Amino acid sequence: MSRFLEFGAPAAAAVVAVLAYNFGDRFVTPMPELPDRSEAIAKYTAPPPSPLMAAVAEGHAEGRYGLGRPATPDEIAAWDVNVMPDGRGLPPGSGSVEDGEVLFADNCAVCHGDFAEGVDRWPPLAGGIGTLTEERPHKTVGSYWPYLSTAWDYVHRSMPFGAAQTLSPDEVYAIVAYILYSNDLVDSDFVLSDENFLDVEMPNANGFIVDDRPETEYPLFRREPCMSGCKDGPVEVTMRAVVLDVTPEQAEARQARETQAATGDEAGAVEAPAAAEETALQEAAVEAPSGAQPETGGVVIDPALAAAGEKVFRKCQSCHQVGEGAKNRSGPHLSGIVGRPVAAAEGFRYSAEMKAMGEAGEVWTPERLARFLADPKGDVKGTKMSFRGLNKPEDIAAVIAYLAQFQ
Amino acid sequence: MADGFDSRHGGQGASRRAFLKGSVAAVGGAAAVAAGAAAAAEGDPLILEVQEWASGLGDGVDAVPYGMPIRFESDVIRRHVEWLTADPRSSVNFTPIHALDGTITPQGCAFERHHSGAIELSKQDYRLMINGLVERPLVFTYWDLERFPRENHVYFCECAANTGMEWKGAQLNGAQFTHGMIHNMEYTGVPLRILLEEAGVKPEGSWIYVEGHDASSNGRSIPMEKALDDVLVAFKANGEALRKEHGYPVRLVVPGWEGNMWVKWLRRVEVTDGPVESREETSKYTDLLANGIARKWTWVMDAKSVITSPSPQSPILHGPGPLVITGLAWSGHGAITRVDVSLDGGVSWQQARLAQPGQPKALTRFYLEIDWDGSEMFLQSRAMDETGYVQPTKDELRAIRGTNSIYHNNGIQTWWVKPNGEAENVEVS
Numbered sequence: 001m002s003r004f005l006e007f008g009a010p011a012a013a014a015v016v017a018v019l020a021y022n023f024g025d026r027f028v029t030p031m032p033e034l035p036d037r038s039e040a041i042a043k044y045t046a047p048p049p050s051p052l053m054a055a056v057a058e059g060h061a062e063g064r065y066g067l068g069r070p071a072t073p074d075e076i077a078a079w080d081v082n083v084m085p086d087g088r089g090l091p092p093g094s095g096s097v098e099d100g101e102v103l104f105a106d107n108c109a110v111c112h113g114d115f116a117e118g119v120d121r122w123p124p125l126a127g128g129i130g131t132l133t134e135e136r137p138h139k140t141v142g143s144y145w146p147y148l149s150t151a152w153d154y155v156h157r158s159m160p161f162g163a164a165q166t167l168s169p170d171e172v173y174a175i176v177a178y179i180l181y182s183n184d185l186v187d188s189d190f191v192l193s194d195e196n197f198l199d200v201e202m203p204n205a206n207g208f209i210v211d212d213r214p215e216t217e218y219p220l221f222r223r224e225p226c227m228s229g230c231k232d233g234p235v236e237v238t239m240r241a242v243v244l245d246v247t248p249e250q251a252e253a254r255q256a257r258e259t260q261a262a263t264g265d266e267a268g269a270v271e272a273p274a275a276a277e278e279t280a281l282q283e284a285a286v287e288a289p290s291g292a293q294p295e296t297g298g299v300v301i302d303p304a305l306a307a308a309g310e311k312v313f314r315k316c317q318s319c320h321q322v323g324e325g326a327k328n329r330s331g332p333h334l335s336g337i338v339g340r341p342v343a344a345a346e347g348f349r350y351s352a353e354m355k356a357m358g359e360a361g362e363v364w365t366p367e368r369l370a371r372f373l374a375d376p377k378g379d380v381k382g383t384k385m386s387f388r389g390l391n392k393p394e395d396i397a398a399v400i401a402y403l404a405q406f407q
Numbered sequence: 408m409a410d411g412f413d414s415r416h417g418g419q420g421a422s423r424r425a426f427l428k429g430s431v432a433a434v435g436g437a438a439a440v441a442a443g444a445a446a447a448a449e450g451d452p453l454i455l456e457v458q459e460w461a462s463g464l465g466d467g468v469d470a471v472p473y474g475m476p477i478r479f480e481s482d483v484i485r486r487h488v489e490w491l492t493a494d495p496r497s498s499v500n501f502t503p504i505h506a507l508d509g510t511i512t513p514q515g516c517a518f519e520r521h522h523s524g525a526i527e528l529s530k531q532d533y534r535l536m537i538n539g540l541v542e543r544p545l546v547f548t549y550w551d552l553e554r555f556p557r558e559n560h561v562y563f564c565e566c567a568a569n570t571g572m573e574w575k576g577a578q579l580n581g582a583q584f585t586h587g588m589i590h591n592m593e594y595t596g597v598p599l600r601i602l603l604e605e606a607g608v609k610p611e612g613s614w615i616y617v618e619g620h621d622a623s624s625n626g627r628s629i630p631m632e633k634a635l636d637d638v639l640v641a642f643k644a645n646g647e648a649l650r651k652e653h654g655y656p657v658r659l660v661v662p663g664w665e666g667n668m669w670v671k672w673l674r675r676v677e678v679t680d681g682p683v684e685s686r687e688e689t690s691k692y693t694d695l696l697a698n699g700i701a702r703k704w705t706w707v708m709d710a711k712s713v714i715t716s717p718s719p720q721s722p723i724l725h726g727p728g729p730l731v732i733t734g735l736a737w738s739g740h741g742a743i744t745r746v747d748v749s750l751d752g753g754v755s756w757q758q759a760r761l762a763q764p765g766q767p768k769a770l771t772r773f774y775l776e777i778d779w780d781g782s783e784m785f786l787q788s789r790a791m792d793e794t795g796y797v798q799p800t801k802d803e804l805r806a807i808r809g810t811n812s813i814y815h816n817n818g819i820q821t822w823w824v825k826p827n828g829e830a831e832n833v834e835v836s
Binding site for chain 1: 488539677
């Protein structure tokens with residue numbers, strides 16, 4: 001952040017002095033086997049770019065090493081681009097949700113999904129508000145990130161993946177505006193700028209405490225270690241990694257186990273508790289909490305199609321819940337959606353258009369759903385669902401079959 | 408080795424399957440290893456007959472200008488877990504700690520963690536900038552750094568997410584996978600304090616922000632107190648240049664603190680008046696508690712240990728009798744003072760032998776030699792550091808944090824060793 005940069009007074013004589021020191025000294029011990037070193041040094045034989053050389057020379061006189069050279073204002077501006085939580089470091093600019101949606105589709109959706117719901121193991125950016133205490137918290141920009149500056153800074157500095165630092169400030173404002181919109185934090189006509197940046201309220205801004213292990217843990221664990229009779233024995237196995245079988249390169253080991261089992265040499269197999277099975281892979285992933293599996297249950301209509309639909313539904317689940325205990329999130333809950341009257345989820349604030357359809361007696365039949373899912377905004381203008389729709393008819397059929405299980 | 412398991416007794420190409428077949432064929436009696444040593448009545452052909460290597464010639468010098476491990480050790484390699492991450496450029500792999508001994512991790516098998524891939528950056532293209540709240544914003548070349556006074560220190564570097572896959576229960580079957588996001592090297596570098604003094608920190612400078620040259624930048628905020636204490640700007644590890652995957656030519660070393668802060672390809676140190684609250688210190692590397700509140704700035708790695716052998720990838724192949732139990736212990740708070748080992752899942756404990764006195768913020772090797780009777784064991788190890796902290800159980804941590812904090816899981820590990828010598832990652836009552 002160049003905001004901190006201050007300049008010393010120019011002092012031409014000192015500049016000459018430091019040049020003599022720096023470069024004279026470098027050549028005291030020639031290193032012929034390192035030609036590129038000479039090349040690197042040659043870059044500095046240009047006149048010093050800043051009067052700060054004076055300070056370096058002075059520093060050497062004061063007992064510092066006098067090594068390095070002053071950073072120029074342009075160099076600092078090029079590299080010092082991070083943004084502080086209070087907005088310091090933000091460049092002037094602005095971008096709309098509308099522009100952001102297009103930019104997001106072009107630059108971000110391949111990994112993060114059209115609606116920022118996350119594809120495969122890539123991070124979802126939207127949804128999950130209110131899930132942090134749940135068994136499977138859904139951590140996104142909306143549900144978890146405490147500062148908007150972080151999102152702006154990261155998109156600007158490090159995204160898109162594989163093409164970092166290619167987005168202009170206005171494009172970054174637009175993409176961040178769209179991420180906010182996808183989290184239901186701003187309206188569709190919102191424009192984010194350096195001027196209103198701090199007005200955006202992040203839902204989890206107060207969700208963090210400074211490391212409290214010194215108070216909550218260290219007093220408990222700084223103790224005399226128990227050496228005998230520390231618990232009731234003999235112990236029993238309560239959970240086994242082998243049951244999950246998610247360790248890489250286990251094929252041969254599995255074969256070996258089967259061979260072993262066939263010879264009756266299995267050493268007291270212990271049934272894993274159901275909880276072990278629930279230790280879903282993605283739940284324990286280092287940091288990619290990719291889409292949790294939807295609940296299963298209810299009557300399977302066409303198992304193969306419904307199973308395919310479960311995968312398609314990952315695009316939906318950052319906003320929609322379905323199954324037992326499903327609640328309204330960014331979108332209404334979808335339990336019983338097939339055959340349900342339009343705009344009938346209790347407590348959900350539907351768009352005016354959806355409400356009108358419901359009042360007109362329309363019902364979400366499979367055919368009606370298929371039409372909507374193919375082109376949500378074209379079908380129901382004004383819908384709050386900004387998902388861009390499913391392109392493939394087979395995906396639409398699958399997700400409807402999946403949803404039909406939950407009545 | 409296709410399956411990643413130990414090949415001690417089969418030579419190259421052998422597998423755990425072969426081992427298991429062997430042990431199954433010789434249940435309760437001489438295992439394959441014993442058979443090899445006993446040989447025929449007249450003696451071992453390896454001794455009785457003149458071997459090719461005892462008669463002919465080996466390789467000349469410079470056959471391999473930079474030496475690699477002999478082919479029989481080809482299974483001692485880093486491995487990753489494919490389902491953990493979306494892309495290998497933003498991923499992690501694991502040190503084969505089950506197959507190493509001593510404390511120094513060879514660079515070639517030390518775990519990697521990248522956020523946007525391991526970049527290739529030459530010394531001549533390298534620049535380090537110090538700016539922000541300083542009297543003199545400076546740019547250093549690589550060779551400038553070599554002209555400052557250097558120090559040598561051995562430190563462990565542990566990813567905050569090491570063992571993070573085990574919060575909800577035993578999941579990955581091998582010490583490499585449960586505890587392998589760690590390495591321990593001897594670093595050569597310049598104290599960051601000296602570079603900051605060169606730039607002249609202004610009185611209002613209370614934090615630093617460090618970032619890398621790579622696309623992720625991996626920026627992290629560090630309080631000035633730590634920056635001036637023991638942080639190193641390092642360019643050598645184990646005596647040679649850093650490897651590309653560990654930040655060549657220059658990385659930050661932040662002793663005792665989570666590996667994510669050890670910024671690789673270090674490009675910039677900014678003196679600030681507060682934390683930046685970057686992506687890696689808000690959305691990641693924060694520890695969500697059961698009540699929905701998350702801890703931030705959980706920098707220090709608490710005391711931890713693991714038995715590296717026997718373990719799932721390093722089963723007991725020799726049957727009952729003398730057995731060396733060994734493992735590693737470490738603490739970000741200082742030196743390891745003691746390690747205890749339990750054979751019965753934590754009911755009773757005995758003190759292990761430290762190979763050398765513990766060094767601050769570095770790995771300590773421990774051994775416990777026993778006479779194994781061939782019955783099943785539930786092996787656990789428990790580290791203690793110089794602050795008196797005793798490594799807790801996983802359930803004790805869960806009681807305080809819940810199971811969604813991902814990071815900083817330093818709970819006690821259990822290996823279920825079965826009578827056939829196989830070991831499995833389990834949790835016990």
